[in-house]
Amino acid sequence: TMREMGFSKVGIISVRTNFGVAWIKELTELAPENGIDVVNIGAYDSSQEDFNELMDELKDKNLDAVINVAVGPIQSLMTKAYKAAGFQMPLFQSHGFTDIYYVYAAGEASEGVLCPSLIMAAAEGLPDTNDQRKIILEFKAAYQNRYKEEANFFKAHAHDALMILLQAIQKAGLDRERVRDIIETTEGFVGVGGIYGFSAVDHNGLAKDIFHSVVVHNGEFVLLSSLKESDEKPEERAFEYLPVLAVLDFKIENLSDSDGTLIVDYLSNAIFQCGKFYVLARNQRETS
Numbered sequence: 001t002m003r004e005m006g007f008s009k010v011g012i013i014s015v016r017t018n019f020g021v022a023w024i025k026e027l028t029e030l031a032p033e034n035g036i037d038v039v040n041i042g043a044y045d046s047s048q049e050d051f052n053e054l055m056d057e058l059k060d061k062n063l064d065a066v067i068n069v070a071v072g073p074i075q076s077l078m079t080k081a082y083k084a085a086g087f088q089m090p091l092f093q094s095h096g097f098t099d100i101y102y103v104y105a106a107g108e109a110s111e112g113v114l115c116p117s118l119i120m121a122a123a124e125g126l127p128d129t130n131d132q133r134k135i136i137l138e139f140k141a142a143y144q145n146r147y148k149e150e151a152n153f154f155k156a157h158a159h160d161a162l163m164i165l166l167q168a169i170q171k172a173g174l175d176r177e178r179v180r181d182i183i184e185t186t187e188g189f190v191g192v193g194g195i196y197g198f199s200a201v202d203h204n205g206l207a208k209d210i211f212h213s214v215v216v217h218n219g220e221f222v223l224l225s226s227l228k229e230s231d232e233k234p235e236e237r238a239f240e241y242l243p244v245l246a247v248l249d250f251k252i253e254n255l256s257d258s259d260g261t262l263i264v265d266y267l268s269n270a271i272f273q274c275g276k277f278y279v280l281a282r283n284q285r286e287t288s
Contacts, residue, residue, distance in 0.1 A: 007064035014069035023069040051081035071096030076105035083109035099152040121221040160191035
């Protein structure tokens with residue numbers, strides 16, 4: 001995507017974790033192959049509140065774009081800090097940003113943010129002929145109806161894993177080796193996260209093309225290709241926060257204020273990284 005957009009010099013800022021270290025290693029190795037010069041700007045802690053020094057480091061570097069490597073709530077804080085600093089360069093986030101609650105938390109600062117994502121984040125824009133569209137929309141609607149919140153890709157992974165397992169158990173019974181063998185013959189299983197095909201040497205089951213470039217447009221994820229290919233200017237509307245669940249003017253200190261309580265829901269035993277936002281309002285907040 002960056003090469004297609006004509007970017008040749010990109011800055012990286014990252015959270016100071018193994019996740020950040022791994023991303024920087026991969027990016028610095030792969031970027032030159034695509035004609036992109038990567039500049040490692042600096043790192044920050046996942047509990048950091050003040051990003052002014054890091055924002056200063058981004059200035060006067062003649063960058064075409066910036067990549068923020070992080071997952072969890074810190075992504076929203078960084079997005080707000082980046083936009084508050086007045087940068088016009090496109091901001092790219094990791095795949096972890098595609099939980100819509102991070103968009104709500106960053107508010108209008110999230111407009112125009114780009115990231116790689118499973119197609120489920122922007123499934124509403126898929127044509128009816130797409131093999132995944134129907135199952136994704138049915139899953140998202142069922143999850144919303146049951147849990148009163150929007151599903152993210154963690155839920156998609158859990159759904160697909162369970163469906164693949166149940167399908168194998170129906171054929172193999174409860175014999176563990178037979179279940180494994182059946183899963184390894186799975187081909188063309190259409191799930192929420194992608195279309196799966198396993199083998200004895202491939203237990204991932206998905207190809208690299210499951211990732212698509214999405215952009216936050218009017219507070220929602222849309223396929224970047226749909227904006228680029230559209231002959232008409234995309235419909236504009238006022239940005240709206242999600243009522244009640246939105247994180248309004250989110251700051252670290254809001255954790256202890258009288259307006260609301262922030263709860264970070266940890267998923268899959270990830271250490272702080274796989275969070276999402278909820279606000280349980282003690283006082284009614286109005287959005288406009």
